[in-house]
Amino acid sequence: MTTIDKPRIALVIGSGSVKCAAALGLMKVFEREKIGLDMVVGCSGGSIYASLIALGWSVQKATDTTLKMWTREVTAKRNTRALLQLALPWLVKFDETFGLIDDSLVNRRFREGFAGATFADMKIPLFVTATDLYNGEQVIMSEGSVAEAVRASISIPFIFPPHKVNSRYLVDGFQSDPLPIGVAIKEGADIIIAMGFESPYQDRITSLMRYNFQMSSVTSNNLLKTNYAFHNLAHHSEIIPILPEFEHKIKLFDTDKLPYVIEEGERAAEKQLPFIKGLLGI
Amino acid sequence: MEIIDKQVDGVTILSLTGSIDAMTAPQITEFIQAQIAKGNTKLVADLKGVDYTSSAGLRVLLGAIKETRAQSGDLRLAGIQPDVQKVLNLSGFTNILKTFADPDAAVASYK
Amino acid sequence: MGDKKRITLVIGSGGIKCVAAAGLWRVLQEEGITIDSVVGCSGGSMYGALIANHVDEKVMGELSRTLWTSDIMSGYTESLKASKDGSLRFNEHSGLVDDSVMNKKLREVYGDLKFSDLQIPFKVVATDLLAGGKVVLSEGSVFEAIRASLAIPIIFPPWDVNGRLLIDGAASDPLPIDVAIQDGADIIIAMGFPLDYRSRFRSMTAVQEQLNSIYINNILTSTYAFYNLAHHAEIFPVIPEFDGTVSMFDVDKIPLVIERGEQAARKQMPHIKRLILE
DSSP states (O other): OOOOSSOOEEEEEOSOGGGGGHHHHHHHHHHHTTOOOSEEEEETHHHHHHHHHHTTOOHHHHHHHHHHHOOGGGGTSBOHHHHHHHHOTTTSOOOTTOOSBOOHHHHHHHHHHTTTOBGGGOSSOEEEEEEETTTOOEEEEOSSBHHHHHHHHTOOTTTSOOEEETTEEEEOGGGTOSSOHHHHHHTTOSEEEEEOOOOOOOSOOOSHHHHHHHHHHHHHHHHHHHHHHHHHHHOSSOEEEEOOOOSSOOOTTOGGGHHHHHHHHHHHHHHHHHHHHHHHTO | OEEEEEEETTEEEEEEEEEESTTTHHHHHHHHHHHHHTTOOEEEEEEEEEEEEOHHHHHHHHHHHHHHHTTTOEEEEESOOHHHHHHHHHTTGGGTSOEESSHHHHHHTTO | OOSOOOEEEEEOOOGGGGGHHHHHHHHHHHTTOOOOEEEEETHHHHHHHHHHTTOOHHHHHHHHHHHSOGGGGTTHHHHHHHHHHTOOOOOTTOOSSOTHHHHHHHHHHHTTOBGGGSSSOEEEEEEETTTOOEEEEOSSBHHHHHHHHTOOTTTSOOEEETTEEEEOGGGTOSSOHHHHHHTTOSEEEEEOOOOOOOSOOOSHHHHHHHHHHHHHHHHHHHHHHHHHHHOSSEEEEEOOOOSSOOOTTOGGGHHHHHHHHHHHHHHHHHHHHHHHHO
């Protein structure tokens, strides 16, 4: 294989809620080693950290921002319209705007957290993925408001309503690809650092909701694996997986575990560092 | 399989006519290899005259994409016919490569 | 190349649409193309078994009429109601439907047939509900394998095969071409059915169905992409096209579905024959 003079490096952060903060740990290592990124791609939870990294904010500032944006309160307010849609469908018509949680708070939190930034303001080119509710295809966002794109990428099924961006109804990015390496390939990356997370399985299935969550994990993990297999064959250069391991279960709002998550991300990155440095010739 | 090459703004347009499949794969590979050997790594494949592509055909296209990208180039597709578009969608290729309505738009994308 | 090429037929998941396999089977017989083995997933496993047993395509159409009737959904409406008022108890063995009618119908067709009784080798793909991975079944009772592979999650109860709770193969591999690859096929004829999308959502179930379809179709694309690159020989996709949707119990559309399967098969025939004769 011919060597590339100056390889373009992409960081892809897959879906995985708070676990995605492990990307900040990776950035600590990369900053120390002066490894620069040419693009960042994020999906679902990963889109938050992809955006914070693309903004060029420090790990401390990124952590503080996460703590301000992502708290349990964002899912605390029930969507009264949704409850009526379920209980009295003949009175309140059911439609694609359905979501059990009122998303006005999370929308405001993202707007404040990202301080009105647009993709054009990013220090590193940023791509955020979501899924088109009507045709199931991956949608790549790289223009306009970052807060809007992140919100669309995190449309947790049934919890948050789909989010309308440029007249398209978008649902969570993990529905079409939990680890969107394809975006980095398409955008011309050479070395792709891919941080991905498998969706956890239920310990016990005790209700219809838990069965639903189990199915979502089953299908998204199968999608993660087959896409990863395809991208590995399709890419002309290296894809380096960084897979942090967590002894403790990290739940949707476990932001108190952020320092631990970041530390594990750092550890996983250190493990791959010699190989990455070898590739870069540094 | 008929292949014609043309240079536009430092980009090589390959116009293909016929089927891209196991039978024509060796010929296409050889043609593209010769282009790359000449240093032409910014390629556009104009598929207006291609009505069929099989799995062997897809592997040929991918081989060219990987090789050009490894040399800071690319292979981008233009003029894709509906039947070929279906195969490209089904096989996930549209997620990893860039496609354009016509060769001019594909050439412009290299700027 | 003088050696005879090994041809495997793969029939993917797609509910009643899978009866299109009867049209493909007709074309293959007319063209004198001999199939060496068959792989089936979900609805596709029902027809795969019949092809592997060299059942006449006319019989396949007739069987479909009796199988895809709405009584296999008995108990669904009541369960759905119970799920809304909170009285529904649900665990990993549950389904919203009472599956006794479906089981009886499938038993009538497949009886005590064993994989080893079939004319040519046959494999069925299902998904492990708890571990999430793909499971390939190729031994023992054909009925059990098909029933497991057909278990649409939430709707039908999973099926226990050798101590594993199995559900719909579509959740892991809706068009399992890899099974054919592992069996050493040179030519793979793959009949697949992308799921239809909705344009309106009038209920929670509709949203749920749409999200599920998005997953399955994306898995279909990514597995197909990978298998195309990973396999040395040719894969011929046979994707029948339907104007508008064909819903689960559209038994009146069976002749049309078979016809579309036949059309899609004919379109690929010149390419398949060229490769066989090469």
